[in-house]
Amino acid sequence: MRKYARRNGLERRFRGSKNWLAVGALAATVLGSSPPSAAAVKESESAAGTAASVPAASLPVKRINVAAGPLDAAIAAYEQQTGLHVRVDLPQGTLAGFQTKGVSGLFAEDEALDLLLAGTGLSFRIENESTVAIGLQAKDSVDVSASANSVALTQFTEPLTDVPQTVNVVPQFVMQEQAVTTMRDSLRNVPGISIAAGEGGAQGDNLTIRGFSARNDIFLDGIRDFGSYYRDSFNYEAVEVLQGPASVEFGRGSTGGVVNQEQKQPLLNEKISGSLQLGTNLMRRVTADVNEPLTSLGSGAAFRLNVMGTQTNVAERDVAETQRYGIAPSIAFGQNSPTRFLVSYLHEGENSTPDYGLPYFLYKLPDVNRRNYYGFANDNFLRTNPDIVTGRVEHDFHLPVTLRSSLRWANYGRNVRITEPQVPSTPVFSTIGGVRMVACLPPACFPINYDPNQVQVRRNQITSKSDEDILWEQTSLVARVKVAHVENSVVLMLEGGRERSSPQRTTYSVPNTSLLDPNPYDIFAPTSAVLGAKTHVVSTSYGLNLLDTLKLTSWLQLSGGIRFDYFNTDSLVDALGTTPGSHTSRLDKQPTYRAAVVVKPRSNGSVYFDYGTSFNPSAESLSLSANNATSAPELNSTTEIGTKWDFLHEHLNVSGSYFATEKQNARETDPNNTTNTILVGTQRVRGAQVAAIGHMPEHFDIIVGYAYLNGVVEKSILNASPFSSQYIQGDPVYGQFPYFFSPKGFPFANVPKNSGNLWITHDLWWHFVGGFGSNYVAARRASSTAMAAVYNSVTPAPVTSVPLDFKAIPGYWTFNAMLRRPISDHLDFQANVINLTNKFYIDQPHPNHLIPGEGLNAQIGLNVKF
Template sequence: MKRDARSNELRRRFTGSRSWLAVGTLAAYAVMGSTRQALAAIKSEGAPGAGEPPAANLPVKKFNIAAGGLDDGIKAYEQQTGMHVKVVIPHETLAGFQTKGVTGLFPEEEGMRQLLDGTGLSYRVQNASTLIVGLQAKESVDVSTSANSIGLAQFTEPLLDTPQTVNVVPQFIMQEQAATTLRDGLRNVPGISVAAGEAGAQGDNLTIRGFSARNDMFIDGIRDFGSYYRDAFNYESIQVLQGPASVEFGRGSTGGVVNQESKFPQDQEFVRGGLQLGTNAMRRLTADVNEPLNDFIPGAAFRMNLMGEQTNVAERDYAQTQRFGVAPVISFGMRGATRGSIAYLHEGENSTPDYGLPYFGAQTAKVSRRNFYGYASDSYLKTTPDVVTGKIEHDFANGLLVRSTLRWGNYPRDIRIVEPQINTTPTLAVANGVGVATCSPIAGTPCFNVNTPLSGVSVRRAIIARNSTEDILWEQTQAIGHLKIGKIDNNFVVTVEGGRERSRPQSITYATNIYASALNPNARDILPAPQSVGARTYVTSNAYGVSGMDTLKLTQWLQLSGGIRFDYFSTSVDAGASQLIKQPTYRGAVVVKPAHNGSIYFDYGTSFNPSAESLSLSANNALQAPQENETYEAGTKWDLFHDRLNLNGAYFRTNKSNVYETDPNNTLNVLNVGNQRVQGFQVGVLGHMAGHFDLIMGYAYLNGIVTNSVLNASPFGALYKPNDPVFSLYPYFISPNNFPLANVPRNSGNLWVTHNLPWRFVGGFGGNFVGPRRASSTAMIAVPQGNVMPVSQIPLAFKSINGYWTFNMMLRRPISDRLEFQANLINLTNKFYIDQPHPNHLIPGEGFNAQFGINAHF
């Protein structure tokens, strides 16, 4: 009777789980009314619960392990079973885990599963007498236990002993902040600046430590190649590796890389979900369903994450976001020596995009922050990335782990966006050392003096229309192991990877003389017909890389690590241009450990950026040598309170050489002549402690400048030839020496803290500071039209962005054991600021909005 009752209860629980999944899916479609998709129902039953008596034919043990420290619980387990438990995480880390205990008659494996329940750790069987306890199958300690963990196999050591700045934004921080996108999550990382999309690429555009990271996005250690806005619904955490990482990841990574760690199945059954409603007409529904499949396939589990969202943008008219996402994954052999998984990610977006406001001169035009210069009914951004990943790994008896991962990704994109432009830049005609500024049309675009009232100014609607499909087929095999040579321990990772990347863009051309009022644009205007459709371009890259990383533990307090990688990168265009790059990169570091929970390190690394890095190749850049980068970094890391509080700080310098610059004597040529440097320091704190005391905080100081340019430190340099009687200067100039780099605020910082409040409330408060920055490293002639002055006295101006503070709040409280209410107030002061700058347009940040949500877990 008891067993029948338990079976009925299990069926009832899983039926409820499926109901939640079905309701969540339907609600997601209701929110995303334009989405036409369907999901098949999942038909499976849950594994027996922890309290169910074992089957009569299985050997059982009597357990009586009290709740308390997990280290004591494991000792009791060994005494009561006679099994040996091998723990593969540091003892000081294990000491911070708590167990709920185990009481009753259970098989040995079931007893261990209950012992580890809720810890974020898992086990697997090594042999008949030994169990191995370590990280979850997803290779990352659950955020409820450890504040700072990472699942990348590219590293040989835990983060504490990794000689590089690595920032982790865990899931619990993103949930507290109601962060819904990658961009939102990265606001918790100092040293990162967000930039706007441009004509050739939309989606997430970042700079890390002063250098572009648009092409340095990864999912679980493999390149995420597409141009799209990434949602956070399937994130376990976001990880930012700052500094060069070509040895680990290949081309690019001048300032660092961003890795999105996905959610993978776990041993326990659960259903989680959330519903958010906001003042900006936000509707967002998420579901996270995890189901062990032990009744059908021992050691297997299935997990499904779903998301649907529709929202406007506070203080921006007409802009709207609609997204849908689904991410199923099934894992096999989770407790065995051989493990595998198959994962699928789909994110569909059909939004009304917004390229914001125009410049007027070098500053943001002083128009209403709500002005929308696009066509409300005819502006769109449609992306439908699909990513399929298969992984298999095996533990050999000698401790060697071999892992092979195969990924196929397809990234279709179809966009029509209006970029608002006001031409205010005069052209300077020079005669015998004297310049005369004239504001004349450029390519038929009227030129407005900066003193013109905005009521008399027209904004050019530059229509950007393009469709493209990018795809990637990539295989990565890694061998991760340990060996001892004499008294020296060696931890190593060897990686062999390669594959194909392709891009197939096509542009649609519209008339260039389409205008709207600067003060009162009409978003309901009718879109003109296109003038022409360009030929589709086919770009293909074939690449492979071979790398090795090794850490030598010379003593308990001294470690040496190093690595080398060789990359082969061959790119061709159907028009005939091609490029072949064969490039090694290097890394070396020293780590000193004054205590078991701290490290001090010095690191040196190199990286490179080929001109075809983003699969954008043409005749004028195909023969260019790669841009070269080298970084020096000295820093320290400390884990406190049993790994629940992590502190880090670093000083660094990155030198970039062979920087691409346009030839001032022939704008069709590209020269490898520039040098750039970014140096600075940053500090970070991440904590997940008792009393719901969560903390993430950081500050970065970046000094990024041009150290050498084709202009040789003169504002006009080679452009002005004194022997020429008359020479007209183009209104934009390449950066001379000591000019600041674009989109690099000298100071930036973030803070988020939560804590228990009376009456079972938890409160959170935080903010972000971004200092002033320039939208471009190039200068404009700051001379009103008609002015006459000597060339030596001609002033320059830069398109600049003011610094800003924003503040956010959170309040949450449990409604029941399964439900929780959460409210978030975003941009409390309704601050108007430029969030995503571009040399030709400016996208404001979202205004004040409130979000109210219900979080559920079963």
């Protein structure tokens, strides 16, 4: 991501050996501080810009490589790499007498220029958004701006304006303004994404991108992060969403897109920042970010440490509580040299009281108190402990070639026991006109006129104790070469490794509770507990891809790629008692492709056409059994037409696209053998998206988006329609059981047709900065299947069906606000109000339960920086 980070009295890094003393000063500053100096206030209102909306060092960084040597040549290289114009206010020819030690590494543009001028006696000032002046007595001025115009992924060599794919970036400054604490909340700034509840066997972040599940399409610095846990944002530089099939870049999955978490990395400037947040929902959150150059280990060595501790309740949801802590140290060497090393570690520990919300009643949201908690407050738990270690080495050759190799080991420990509230699933029958019929369908099996006071809720215990781990190596070669006078940006990547999962579940039978008045403090006293067999799943895979962008002219680019994936999975279920063990395996070898054309009417804009493919193997989520082991991968394709434009010197990015994604052989349950899965369905999503992100003077920040998604089932094994006479299974006494099916024309689960987001900030009076935002999600269904009660008389009679019913979730609007003001040169006050109208809405739907969103709450925070 590109940025413009400028210094002034408010943001100058704390230099010298006293830097570590600022750690102790952080706590003292929180307890007491003085207003900002008059000079600081005056400087923050200078004509050249305004004070930064976030600390400059907290913004994303850019790699800059300028060789040592004459300063005039170095300045020319700096201009080319940053796009800034450098004006030299010195007598002609003077600059040629200066030498520079050069700069190589990850820097803000002002930091890189400062290092280039080190030891020369020269300084610089920011004239405007695109011009820097160098002179003998230049004075610093301020303008901090950022735009989402690049990502740190190796697979993307061009600015995002020239990437023929919808890419949304949520930068760190937006997350800070919104007081975001999780990846899930950061993604509310991206159109086309829906949040869903965790599945029974896999808790944690569960997403839908462009109508297709992205549960297994979450990455951390370009490597798959498949663990079942809720991800905190304390170590984020940015969150990037690449929409559309991306198997050619990332391998299996990615039907609707992928999410990449970009971690903070060590920098070559001294920095300390931190925050304290207190909330009306009993939130207590502390973060700290410390960066220290390690000059004793070399001029390019640096160490960075991010830590976090959070404890919070959920407004308008009794009992539910989150307790989480995190630590993320990283150390880098040789950042200003051709060969660079990085080692990082991430640990997030969570011990929370989970909330699976409310049950369905008659396939609808029940009319109950939104605070009702149906679990066991003292005996339900969610304990996760991911540990992720990454080592990376990069080398720049004399030719424009960079070799990067990353090695990662990660372990995702998990132990959970969560209550899923369900209305009992035993069918209830009635006799109407001498005909025996099913009054409703599982799990809401009560007659229409049943008294809710008598309804009992089944407390389904979802349990899992498991360790998942991954050992993965990724090596890439990035080269910019000319072939027949055509510039090529080539990426060659080879990656592979081993992924393992070993879940074991216990089945409990516990007493029911009341629908209207549950007691969350009931003693957890199961009437039975059955330990399930342990499953061992091992996947060995590798992928090889080649990507190329050809710049035929200044206005025409072609890009394409091909990848081959080898994905081999073995699943072994241990024998348990008299039940024998079992072994299943599946090997998939699958190519994927992408091709695109980019036309640039102007240098700051593009129009593109893109076609890409992806695949979903049966063992995509490291789960394989006899009913899907023989199934080939689902195959997907997407076509997309779009345009992207940069305005205001890349401070504002605007994009729009129209796309169509089709899954040609979707998996469905065989109606003649419900233990078998067959590939017969066709699913299609057509839609359009628009988005804009800007980071401009006067604290004018904006991120806005809208998505229209029309997802339907085009073909099904049933191809049924309402009031169909088809049925699946007969009942020997009462006739036909109800059945579930996904016929042609039915909509996708968790896919609202319309959704949008807005966040905007601007300067107010008396040095305050205000922010306002909203999210809209239209009505959606919790499942793409429909339910029909089919019945007949005991004696032979024509089979008839009652009308179809759906589990539908109503749409909603939510609104948020923010107010921020500097208290001193090192301290900002910030207040956020979430869900201003205290809207009761379902945030995370699931086919079996509904999780409400958080009610009205306020957070007051202090942000410290040195």
